[in-house]
Structures are given as C-alpha cells and as structure tokens.
Amino acid sequence: MELLWRSFFQDAEEDRGMNRRRFKMHDLIHDLAQYVSKTDCTLVDTSAQNVKEKGRHLSFSFYNVSFFENLSTLVKANKIRTFILAYDKWKYDQGKIEELTLKKLIFTFRYLRALDLHGLNMKMLPNTIGTLMHLKYLDLSSNDIEVLPSYITKLVNLRTLNLSQCERLRELPTDIQKLVSLKHLDIEDCENLTHMPCGLGQLTSLQTLTLFVVSKGPPSSSKHCVGLVELNKLNDLRGKIKIKNLARLKDATPEFKAANLKDRQRLSELELDWNLESDDGVDASDDENSMDSLQSHESLKSLRVDGYMGVRVSSWLSFLTNLVVLSIDSCKKCQYLPPLYQLSSLRGLWISNMDGLEYMTDGDMNDEISASLASPSTFFPSLHTLFLGDYQNLKG
Template structure:
C-alpha cells in the first residue's frame, strides 16, 4: 500500500489492503500495516491479504490497531495458501491474536490461516452475524462459539486438521449455555471438506460402549439410546444444514427444525441418528420439538455419495411429508421405500444410481404432485413404465446418459402438462425421437420444448 496512506485520517472506505513483500522502511513508496493505525473512521468492509508476508507479527499488528475501528462491520483476513508450510505456526497465531477486530464486527472471513489454535477474541464478537473459515488446514479446534448470540451463519471449509468444533466437553458447554440459549440465532451451517471432523465436542455424553451401540441402524438401539441424548443441545432456528466430505463425522447437536435444506454428501447416516432418534420417545420429544417430528418441515433434501451401504431406515422417511425436492446421487437406496412417504414432492433427481431399478414398482405414479423429473447416468434403466402418464403435474423431464433406454411408452401422450423434454446421450432414444421421422416422435410431439442431439 502507498506510504503515507495512514495520514488520511478522515478516510472512511478502504475495501482492500495489500501487505507488501518488502520489509518496512526498505522503500519510500510502500507502507505496512502501521498505515492503518489512525484510520479509525474506516467503515464497511476491509479485505487484508498477503498476511504471510508480515515479518514482525506482534509489532505490526499492534500498530494496525484494528480493535479501535468501531465502524468496521466486515473483515476478511487472508494468507496466501501457496506458502502454507513456510512459516512457524506460532508466528501466525501471534499475528491473528494481534489482529483482533472491534467487538461490534458483523462479518468475519478467515482464509488459509496456518495456526493450530484460533484466537480467543473470536468468542468476544457478540454482534457477529456470519463466520466463514476456508483452508485453515492446521487449525484443530475453535474457541466456544455458543457465546455468540447473534451468529446466523457458520461455514467451515477445507479444515483438514479440525477434529472437534468445540474444545469443551459437551457437559461443560451445555451447563455454560443452556438448551434455550444454545446458538439462538443460527440459521445456516456448512461443514465442507473436513476429513478428520468427528463431532461438535471432544467428549460427547455417551461413553465408548454407548457410542458403539449408536453405530447400529436398528430402531431398538436408537430408542434405547434416546434418553441419553435428551440433554444434547439443539439448534432452535437452524434452517439449512450442509455437510460435505466429512467422512468421520458421527455426532452433531440436534437439528429437528430444519425447514429449507439438508444437504449430505460423502458422510455417514450416523450424523443423523441422534436427531432422528428424538421421535422414539413421544413424551420426551414433545418438550423439544413441540410435537413436530424431526425434519417434518424440511423442503429440500440432497443425498450424494452416502458412505453407508444400507438404505435409509423406514421410520426416518415417514417424517418427510413436506419435502418438495429430492436429489439422489450414487446412493444405494430403494426409491419405492422413499417415495411412498413424499406426498408433497415436486422435483426428483436420480443420478449415478447403477444398482437401482428406478421403476421396479409403481410407487412413483402415486406422486401426482411431481413437476420435475431428472434421470442421469442410470445404466440399468431399460424402459419407462406405461404409468408414467399418470404424472399429470409433470412439467419438465430430463433423461441423460441412459444408454440402455431404447423407447418411450405410450403413456407419454398423457403428459399434457409437460413443457420441456430433454434427452441426451441416450443413442437409441435420440434416434427414435427425431422430429417427424422418429418412431416415438408422435408420443412427444405435443411437448412445446424438446431437445436432443439431433433436434435442439
């Protein structure tokens, strides 16, 4: 940054601050973090990059004086990930400690931080609305976050060393907060590419013997364990939960109230067990869920690359009565087992399900609310059933990469609501659906928008 920038003491907007690679004082043209010292009228957002180039962490961060910039609402602290192993982690920890932001900060994004521990000042940001951490590969745990009553969104991505989000035992954290104040504002939680993440707390309320029992997927074991999880904190306002590529995760706070979206990719069903077990004891569950079964208000569900080979337990699926969108990718699930309960379903996407015979029974025809159906990379699919014509609400149909699908049924004529049909990488079907000349053309000629390799 230009030397002398710090003399502009009335400056209110400085969205980007670039740390110089040149040592302080070596150039008359470049200024260091000390240029921020007296710029206490800065407001809005500031993005500080190249923090790996700071030479004297304690001296320079003290000079930066971020804590006194009370008008700042949005702060990004970024280290260059290319220099991940160059510096001692203790230097980065001192650097982060010294970059303590003002207490009324609302948005914090930390990128590629290389310390093992995160600064305790995080727990003091009581006005923080959103916390995002990306690529902090060595960070092993975070300070207590339950103390942040305004926090609405948490996103933790590429945290390779993170084993537990809280370093406290669950008993300590529950007693320090309470079931009524645990993350009272949190609406969205994303945990992505945290391969060593095991749970929220270092020690859960079940012992090792009980934890072994909890790995079972039988109804009786969930019921047996239910009372031991009654004191487990729950997210009272969580509406969107995304867990991607966290293969070791088995324990989470309860999340019965999800309304918008549950996105599970590359995880185990075990992360769901405690929440779904709540309904096993009606009297106890009602105190937490107000008699609303877990996930009964959920609208969108994504199940991709699930690590368990067994299908979803039947009693879980009975709750999904509000589900409007379901996406299944590379999962060994019984479609009929799921669909019999999805009375509100509007969109269904099936992808890379090689072992699934999608239409082995007629349960799908009962989902008369279905408006969009997408079938992608399902080589076992050889035919569509005649009863597909019963899907009278269907507006969009996509069939892609199903090489063994050879023809369309007569029932296609009855899909009078169908507005868009796309057939791609289905060689036999594409030939039969060529405009005017294909053998199946008359079955789909009424569709306003149709595309394939031959006709776009």
C-alpha cells in the same frame, strides 16, 4: 432484488434455472459506491497506513503486507465490524496463519460482526473465537481444520457458518443446538464428516444445510448417531442439500418418511448418495422402499441419484414438473426408469454406469415413440443436453 429494481445492478443472470443469480454492476455505479463508502470500507495498502479510526469494514491482503507486523497498527480501528483476510490461492501455492496471530486478531477486534478467514490452511481454531459475542458471519471454508473447538457454540448471534471444502473436518460441535441464531450451515464438500451432531434438528431457523451424513449404527445408539428424523423439524430448509451414506440405513422406511422431503418446497437441489461400502448383502427392495419414501416436492429443480441399488427408480420422478437437471449415476442394478420425456422443464439429463439398464423406460416403448411422433412439442420439450455413458446391456 430490491437493489436490481433500483438500478444499483445493471442486470441479473440465473444459473441454469437454479436459485443462483449473478448480478452485474455498471462501472459508474461501482465508482460511486466506492466513493461514498471510502470512510467505512478500506482495502488495506502495503503500509497499512490508510486505515481510518472510524472505519468499519476492513479487507486485508494476506500477502501484500506483513500481516502480523501491521496488525498492531490497526488497533486504532478497534471497532471494526467486518474483517476479510483475503488470500488469492491462484497466485500463491500456500498461505498459513499462525494460531498466535489469530488470537491477536480476535483480541484486537472484539466487536466483529463478520470474519472471513477462508483458504488459509488453518489446522485449528483457537478457543478465543468464543469471545466474539457479536459475530454473525464466520467463513472458515477451504481450511485444514479437523475439529472445531467447543467454544464456538458460545457465538449465540452467529447466523452463517461457512465450512465448505474443509475436506479434513471430521465432526461438528456436539452442542451445536446452542447456536440458536444459526440460519446457514454450509458444509459442502466436507467429505470426511462421519456423522451429524445430536441437536441439529433443534436449529429450527436453519435455512441452509448443504450436507447431511448418515452415520454408522442405529440412530440414538450413541450421542453421535442421529438419523434423518433430525431433518423433520427443519421446515425452512432451502437451496441445496446432499444426503450421504443412505446405504447405511436398512429397512428404515419410517425414518426416511420422517425426513419429510416432499414438504420442502423451497429446496431446489437434492443429491441422494447411497455411497455403498460394498455390494455384499444389498437388498434391492430396501433401496426401493427408501427411495419411495424420499419423495421430493414438485418444485425441485435439480436431482442427482448416485449408488442406488434398486431394480426400479421411483415413479415420483415423473411428477417433478419443474426439474431442470437430472443425473442418475452408478445405479448398477437398475433395470427400469419411469417416463422422463414428459418433464417439460428438463434441460439436462445425465445417465451413466447403469449396467442393468436395457431400456430407457419402464413403459411400452411403442407408446413413447408414438408420443414423440404425434406431438414432438411434448417429448422432452426443453432438453438441451443428453449424456449416456458406460452401459453394458443397453438395447434401446
């Protein structure tokens, strides 16, 4: 924002009311920025001869040059602080970096602060990663990694670990609490994760945690089984979080309350996913109690509820006055929704796969009709998109 105020950026756009902004830079400012940073920042050309000994930030195209052959020519710039190995997945079917090459890269640039290796189809990360003691930013997103080496917990200065879209990742390091500086852990779309590691709740500086997976079995039954209580001390969480496999928790109201979502005023996007493995033995009252206990702060801007098996949706939805987007999907036993027409900021409403729903409100329908006629400006005043789909019993 300071750069915007100083006219470094031309303007800013906010994405559908969320805490995501896009900034535009004027061509003249862009050219000037390139000119003044040409010594420090280098986009390596095909011959790898334009790398300067005093360079600090290096971007290397994975396919424009023979990466392994030219790596030896980069030793003269061994004090590189930023290394981005760029791979354009839209141009190439697949790219792959070999473990031997990775080890040489890590050995060559021992003073790295930022390392970007996204989208390279890596299946494993060498243990030598633990030698990059100055590393603050590590992007391993969109790779085929299944398990991270335990040596990664030696990166005590690491602030950002991006593992998003690592769809084969099964588990996080067991001693994750040793990453004492970690502020951002992005594991969005890591759908193969089976549990969260013990010690996660000790990372009290954590600001970004995009996914929390509820494990099978009761909390503390093994070193792998941790419950929602791990969220209790993460008071600085912000942005987006998805809580997955809520259906695995039965009669666990105290644990849901321990997550303390209602005090997380910096969270802007919340996804509650029950992810039923089967409909057998589902107790509607269990789900209703759990959802009541997951009440969120009124500052929330986006809420998605998926697979919930309660008969009614919690009334606290009606108090989310800043909500911009609401999606309720596959809640097949749900018969009642709280009044939603009063949500003054709501722009998008998606409700689908609700076999039990007959009416869009649990109140008197005449009251809502009267409200819409008497004061149209207060009846869904901001609604821009409405999607209703896959109903079997909808009457009104």
